[in-house]
Amino acid sequence: MKPIRVALLGCGTVGREVVRLLHEQADELAARAGAPVELAGVAVRRPHKHADLGDLLTSDASGLVTREDVDVVVEVIGGIEPARTLLLEALKAGKSVVTANKALLAEDGPALAEAADASGVDLYFEASVAGAIPLLRPLRESLAGDRITRVAGIVNGTTNFILSAMAASGASYADALEEATRLGYAEADPSADVDGYDAASKAAILASLAFHTRVNSADVHCEGIRAVTAGDIAAAATMGCVIKLLAICERTPADESMPESVSARVYPAMIPATHPLASVDGAFNAVFVEAEAAGQLMFYGQGAGGAPTASAVLGDLVAVARNRVLGGRGPRESAYASLPVRPIGTLRTRYHVSLEVVDRAGVLSTITGEFARHGVSIAAARQTGEGNGNGSARIVVVTHKAPEAALAATVDVLAGLDVVHGVHSVLRVEDLGRKGVAG
Amino acid sequence: MKPIRVALLGCGTVGREVVRLLHEQADELAARAGAPVELAGVAVRRPHKHADLGDLLTSDASGLVTREDVDVVVEVIGGIEPARTLLLEALKAGKSVVTANKALLAEDGPALAEAADASGVDLYFEASVAGAIPLLRPLRESLAGDRITRVAGIVNGTTNFILSAMAASGASYADALEEATRLGYAEADPSADVDGYDAASKAAILASLAFHTRVNSADVHCEGIRAVTAGDIAAAATMGCVIKLLAICERTPADESMPESVSARVYPAMIPATHPLASVDGAFNAVFVEAEAAGQLMFYGQGAGGAPTASAVLGDLVAVARNRVLGGRGPRESAYASLPVRPIGTLRTRYHVSLEVVDRAGVLSTITGEFARHGVSIAAARQTGEGNGNGSARIVVVTHKAPEAALAATVDVLAGLDVVHGVHSVLRVEDLGRKGVAG
Missing domain, CATH: 3.40.50.720 (NAD(P)-binding Rossmann-like Domain)
Incomplete structure (x- = not known):
């Protein structure tokens, strides 16, 4: 032969x-x-x-x-x-x-x-x-007779190692990055990983295959993990959540503002600690796929090496x-759907906003008022650290689903208020797989 | 067109x-x-x-x-x-x-x-x-450049629903089966599921694809879950384990007694509660694959419906x-390896043996002596229920890895001893994925 x-x-x-x-x-x-x-x-x-x-x-x-x-x-x-x-x-x-x-x-x-x-x-x-995780062939071929609605996953081992280490030990981002570098999980210049570019490339590929449309890396909204603090991780734990750097690709049905569209985005997000992705630790990767007929699927394994x-x-x-x-050929590019990519500003997720404020009566009301004024509905707000003697307090607001643009405008205004010392963090809360998954 | x-x-x-x-x-x-x-x-x-x-x-x-x-x-x-x-x-x-x-x-x-x-x-x-879980295409195609060493999974939703229900509520097998039937998870005649035949067919297919050899359903050693009691599930919990009906396909390198061979088997087994398969509950399926280069992979989703x-x-x-x-064709049968199927008697696993014995000094020693006489090494033995007034006690023995044939011979002898009222249960303990998996 x-x-x-x-x-x-x-x-x-x-x-x-x-x-x-x-x-x-x-x-x-x-x-x-x-x-x-x-x-x-x-x-x-x-x-x-x-x-x-x-x-x-x-x-x-x-x-x-x-x-x-x-x-x-x-x-x-x-x-x-x-x-x-x-x-x-x-x-x-x-x-x-x-x-x-x-x-x-x-x-x-x-x-x-x-x-x-x-x-x-x-x-x-x-x-x-x-x-090593067989993922593209299942998306391209096994699910070719189904309608995929969402692909969400942990597709970068370096950042998952760092976030896992921070969660396990309470370490700072800098210390966890140093450990990852020492153990060979992070490169000398870690930017491609920690700034989310690697995950964004993968999100573009996944969205293209899942939704039969062209999605370029420039279409992917991308935020890395450099700004994630030990405090954020502790705050997530308080909510029964963990923070993971997620690549999320979704197909959104047409609504009054847009035709059917797709979104692809990468950012650190809080997810429920009970979600199967939450327990994927260290340098492992896992990808969660939802399809209309197949339901929820998860693929798990070593993402690099x-x-x-x-x-x-x-x-x-x-x-x-x-x-x-x-003779014969494998599957070719399938981009017949030609769906528009949804701008990040129109995305609707929940948010966890943490602010350093002046410790004075009425401040919580001022803050929540700004959310209301921008049409962002609040699920919970709490104030801690009052009367700690240094004149400042911490306010944490968790919103219902709200448009990214409205939230961003709210935060802009908050940052300029006299009573706000600073916006400590803004993290998305993703309730992936709301239907609930065994395990 | x-x-x-x-x-x-x-x-x-x-x-x-x-x-x-x-x-x-x-x-x-x-x-x-x-x-x-x-x-x-x-x-x-x-x-x-x-x-x-x-x-x-x-x-x-x-x-x-x-x-x-x-x-x-x-x-x-x-x-x-x-x-x-x-x-x-x-x-x-x-x-x-x-x-x-x-x-x-x-x-x-x-x-x-x-x-x-x-x-x-x-x-x-x-x-x-x-x-719906894309599993055969990954085995046939994605892993075609790798050497698969083991496929182990939960491939029958009915039995997983029953075992999950027993573990969650302490229900008996009969009650859990009744609930499964009422909810449509079990058929009026549940034999194909609860006796393991459905899982055995799947094990034969998985072993054939994974190891590039022909494995027939008659080659699969098959035990169902009818004999699993609430007591077994409680005993598993004591060991930090859960009981799952597993389909296990393994490739075993040549040793002094046999050339390279495969085994395919289905039985309820104790697995560590920390193993990813342990948290797969209800009617969900999940399959764990180990390959030389790819390492450990897991596939998870709805197995039926x-x-x-x-x-x-x-x-x-x-x-x-x-x-x-x-034009072109998909992958054909790949059975070039033609590996023999290992007889179940030569299989080596760990065992959890539970006996009802006469409550009398020296019985534990008699029992453990029989294990030793058959070359079955004991990892732990404990006796409970002494002095409970009804003259009987419970002895639980957990072995190290031992040949199935030696264990079966030991149990035969034990069952015939005057001091043994009865062999309560014999369950295998599978330490899948010993290398440790994230999560």
């Missing part, structure tokens, strides 16, 4: 594992793909670091991806360039592509999909979201190889 | 939902499949009960599945015959098949797979295990339709 030959772009943590598994599981992969799956070459920037790969190594990635004897290109470089140019060249040259590159897919996925279509080849990217990510890459590689051996 | 025409066999709870969704989501399904997906006919035994389906109805199932204008046959009759004959006829006639029939697949899956191969058509069966099962059927139907529109 003519082997399927693979060009590997990048040989970091994930790439090394791909090489190892291709070697160790060669017989199994051949049996499953219908032909041997062989490495044709490995493109890296610094070949001297990978001497063990011998003749397979090249620093000419562009030459490798268009080489006659290459059938499939596996990309684990990450980032936009040179990955985009290389993959477009590969697809144009008729190579199928397997990629783990969430940033590229979220920014320019349709260009890749169109290039794959033009050449009649496959584009698979299971490893781009939630690592060399071996788990390589597992997802190789699953795709077997599918792509089998398609080349037997 | 020429439509894909579907023959539906059976129109019960699931069939009605399939009809509804095909109708309500016609536009979406057409967009996703690449062509309209239409009902060509519905075969039922009693057409008068489905008058609303009008001309689509027929009682001639055999005629329908071979009809010229039919592309795909969806089977939701269940049971071995006439389903087997009808599906073999359909496959022989070049129709692709989507089925939810776990009993048939577990008994005769290879015959169906061979018929599909002979005609070059698809055989999909996501709905046969764990209803008309709409969830129909969601899985329609997901398969879209895949099969797309393959017919675009």
Whole structure:
């Protein structure tokens, strides 16, 4: 049987594992793909670091991806360039592509999909979201006969590790980040993780697949966890909640103000401690899916790491190889729904607002009055720390569901009041899965 | 675009939902499949009960599945015959098949797979295990580049509802079964569920897919939950455990006694209350998968019911339709590994043995001596109820991992001892996922 030959772009943590598994599981992969799956070459920037790969190594990635004897290109470089140019060249040259590159897919996925279509080849990217957890294939294929209404999940292990550590020990954000860095869960420059960009890329990919529409990373409202304090986490606990960095993708039916639309957003939010996502701790990922017929589903596992990510890459590689051996193609981009993306200002959620105020009679009434004036209905308000001698008190307000824009306007006004020393925090409260889930 | 025409066999709870969704989501399904997906006919035994389906109805199932204008046959009759004959006829006639029939697949899956191969058509069966939870596609495809070592899950909602109810309220098995029947979670004849046969069929399907080998329902060691008492559940709680009916499929490396082998088994077992499967309550299903590279994964959702099962059927139907529109085929049977099935007697697990004994000095020593004589190492033994005045006491022994055969021989001998009034219960203790899982 003519082997399927693979060009590997990048040989970091994930790439090394791909090489190892291709070697160790060669017989199994051949049996499953219908032909041997062989490495044709490995493109890296610094070949001297990978001497063990011998003749397979090249620093000419562009030459490798268009080489006659290459059938499939596996990309684990990450980032936009040179990955985009290389993959477009590969697809144009008729190579199928397997990629783990969430940033590229979220920014320019349709260009890749169109290039794959033009050449009649496959584009698979299971490893781009939630690592080893089979999530994209279920969304694209298993649920293709259903209407997905919401996808909400913990899709970034670094931030989940940090928030879990803060909750477990009462540590500050800075201390928890330091621990995450020391243990290898956070990179030296943690911005992509802690500012939510990584999760936002994944949210764009999930929303696109779930709702059959194009959602770009620029469409995703994104807030990270840098501002989350130990006090916020304690406040969440008081409410029977935990704080998780969530990627939330929702389809909203048409209403008086908008046609049917989708929203995709990433922010730290309070969720009930009894929700299945609340107990997902450490570097684990979990994604909750709701569909009209299927009901509530949850997928749980390791979202990152060399071996788990390589597992997802190789699953795709077997599918792509089998398609080349037997003919046929995997699912293509499905964006027929073309739904508008809902502006974050029109989003309706609940909020937990914490203010430092002057300790004086009537202040609580002034504050709650401002909420009322903006049409934001209050579920609970409480004042603590009165008479502590330093002249300030803490007011916490929890709202009913209110439009983001109204809440933002309220907070703006509050921040300017003489009686308000400062707005301590504004956190969303998400009542995911209101129907209640066993467990 | 020429439509894909579907023959539906059976129109019960699931069939009605399939009809509804095909109708309500016609536009979406057409967009996703690449062509309209239409009902060509519905075969039922009693057409008068489905008058609303009008001309689509027929009682001639055999005629329908071979009809010229039919592309795909969806089977939701269940049971071995006439389903087997009808599906073999359909496959022989070049129709692709989507089925939810776990009993048939577990008994005769290879015959169906061979018929599909002979005609070059698809055989999909996501709905046969764990209803709406996308589980088979991940096992068959997403994890095709990995080595799965264990699949363990709660795959029968009826028994999970009963065991959850017993644990929550202290109810007896009989009372919990009655409640399940009253609420529609158990059928009038509950044997297929409570005796474990339904779960055993699913275990056979899961083991076949996970380990790329043929496992038949007759290969699955199967014990149901009829013998589980409120006392057992209380005893589990004392150990920090809960009792769940588990389907467990494991791959065991070669050792001195056997080559590499698989085991598939269904029985009620104690699992740690902290394990993610322990908190899966009511009629929900969840399946835990361990793979060498991917690590630990969990899938959770509704395992039964008309709409969830129909969601899985329609997901398969879209895949099969797309393959017919675009060319190509889904994954075929992958049974290249041909691994032997390990006899239950060679299985090694831990056990919780509860005995009613004569309240007399030295009895504990006699009992523990019998374990030792059979080479079964004891982790803990305790005696309660001494001096209760009725002359009897309770001894509970928890073993380390021991071969099933040695434990069974020990229990046989114990049951015959003069000092033993009776063997109250023998329950396995499964320490799934020893590596520890977040949450």
